[in-house]
Amino acid sequence: MKDREEVMDNVATNENWKTCFSQLAPGLVLFARQWVRSGSDAEDVVQEAFVRFWRQKRDVANRGLLYATVRTVALDLIRKDSRRARREAEAYSDTVQTIEPQFEGDDDSQRLLAGAVSRLPHEQREVLVMKIWNDLTFAEIGDALGISQNTAASRYRYALAALKKDLLPQ
Amino acid sequence: MNDFSEMEDELRKLRPVSPSQQLFERVARELENSAEVEPPNNIIRPARFNFGWVSLGLGLAAAAAFVLLARVNEPTTGPAKIASSAPATPVPAQQLNTFVPAGASRIVYHTRDEGLLFPPGSSEPVRRVRSRARETLQWHNPTTGASLRVSYPSEEVQLIPVAGQ
Numbered sequence: 001m002k003d004r005e006e007v008m009d010n011v012a013t014n015e016n017w018k019t020c021f022s023q024l025a026p027g028l029v030l031f032a033r034q035w036v037r038s039g040s041d042a043e044d045v046v047q048e049a050f051v052r053f054w055r056q057k058r059d060v061a062n063r064g065l066l067y068a069t070v071r072t073v074a075l076d077l078i079r080k081d082s083r084r085a086r087r088e089a090e091a092y093s094d095t096v097q098t099i100e101p102q103f104e105g106d107d108d109s110q111r112l113l114a115g116a117v118s119r120l121p122h123e124q125r126e127v128l129v130m131k132i133w134n135d136l137t138f139a140e141i142g143d144a145l146g147i148s149q150n151t152a153a154s155r156y157r158y159a160l161a162a163l164k165k166d167l168l169p170q
Numbered sequence: 171m172n173d174f175s176e177m178e179d180e181l182r183k184l185r186p187v188s189p190s191q192q193l194f195e196r197v198a199r200e201l202e203n204s205a206e207v208e209p210p211n212n213i214i215r216p217a218r219f220n221f222g223w224v225s226l227g228l229g230l231a232a233a234a235a236f237v238l239l240a241r242v243n244e245p246t247t248g249p250a251k252i253a254s255s256a257p258a259t260p261v262p263a264q265q266l267n268t269f270v271p272a273g274a275s276r277i278v279y280h281t282r283d284e285g286l287l288f289p290p291g292s293s294e295p296v297r298r299v300r301s302r303a304r305e306t307l308q309w310h311n312p313t314t315g316a317s318l319r320v321s322y323p324s325e326e327v328q329l330i331p332v333a334g335q
Contacts, residue, residue, distance in 0.1 A: 021197060029193075030186040043193040051200045103184040110184055117181070132181045160174040163181075 021050065027134040028070055033102055034126050035074035042074075049073040064144035067130060071144065116166040124159035127152050269318055272310035276324075278303040286332060296329040 025046060032042040032049075049070040103114045117125060130136045130144065141152040281301040288295055306321040 017201065018194065018198065021194065025189045025193065026186040029189045039187065039190075043189055046189070047193060047196050047200065050197055054201060102187055104187055105183075105185065109180075113180055114184060117184075128181070132178065133184075133186055157174070160177050164174065164177055 017054065024050075024066075024134075027129075028067070030102055030133055031067060031126070031129050032070050032074050034122065034129065035071075035078060041077070045070060045074045045077060063136060064140035064142070067134065067136065067140075068144040068146075071126075112167060113163070116163050119166065120159050120162055124155050124162065127155040128159040131156055266311075266313055268313065269309035269311050269316075272308040272317065274305070274307050276303050276305045289329065295332050297332055299328045299330060301326050301328070 028046045028050070029039070029042045032045040033039070036042050036045060049066070049072075052073070053066050053069050102118070103110065105111070117128065120128065126145065127141055130141045131138070136144070138149045138152045138156070141147075142149045145152065147155075278301050281299060284298040284300055286295045286297055302323065302325050304321060305324050306319065308320075309318040311317070
């Protein structure tokens with residue numbers, strides 16, 4: 001896998017955006033899935049956010065901005081359609097993996113781990129997704145979410161601790 | 171290494187579901203459309219002609235200051251023409267630098283009677299009067315027509331003897 005900085009440099013130079021997008025898209029869609037419960041909605045969010053980001057020629061040295069754009073678009077989508085928001089809230093309590101998995105793989109242990117991730121508190125899960133599957137630094141996560149770097153790191157540690165506790169053999 | 175390194179490794183083994191091919195096609199279509207719509211960079215946009223009133227005001231102020239300074243430094247036309255019309259009789263440098271007193275004035279704008287007091291070693295009282303004034307001295311150079319004017323504030327204390335009855 002290419003280094004993340006190299007990928008973002010390619011984005012900055014407007015060259016071969018497809019290569020860049022293919023590197024970033026899985027993580028971006030996973031990030032968007034935290035607010036919308038279907039893969040197609042998440043793809044809609046990522047499409048709008050990425051195109052908006054690209055057209056505005058943002059400074060990609062601030063990597064958190066792309067993820068902040070995804071987050072903003074997702075939240076706007078929820079606000080625009082209250083029925084959708086209610087539907088998302090109802091689906092939030094369900095086990096998502098049984099409907100539409102967010103991770104690939106058939107291994108039982110991985111399925112358990114994915115289920116534990118989906119049960120994390122929202123604020124911990126979004127930090128975990130940005131850190132593990134999008135390789136953002138805590139500073140970039142803080143910028144994207146509008147929180148301090150220390151808060152982002154704390155939420156990340158809480159998430160890992162919660163996962164560890166959740167997966168302990170009973 | 172921290173306590174969660176094993177958990178982090180396990181999490182990284184989870185691969186997010188790949189987005190659909192339609193997503194790539196839709197993004198490509200949007201970006202290609204925007205590239206077609208976007209005008210080339212060599213077109214001057216109307217927004218670039220916008221200017222702020224502050225910059226306009228600063229510019230006018232700078233121009234006004236420049237005009238004032240230019241007029242202050244401009245040589246006086248009358249006497250200079252006379253001087254330049256007689257090149258056959260050059261004026262000595264010493265005469266050029268000679269200024270003669272042209273006037274002096276002292277305008278008292280405040281006087282206060284501070285009462286009677288006995289100066290040390292004196293048996294007679296005196297009245298102390300303090301006055302404030304502005305003094306102005308003027309010189310004139312008859313050769314070049316230049317004038318010099320100095321003005322400064324001054325304070326004066328007068329002790330006026332009081333005759334006893």
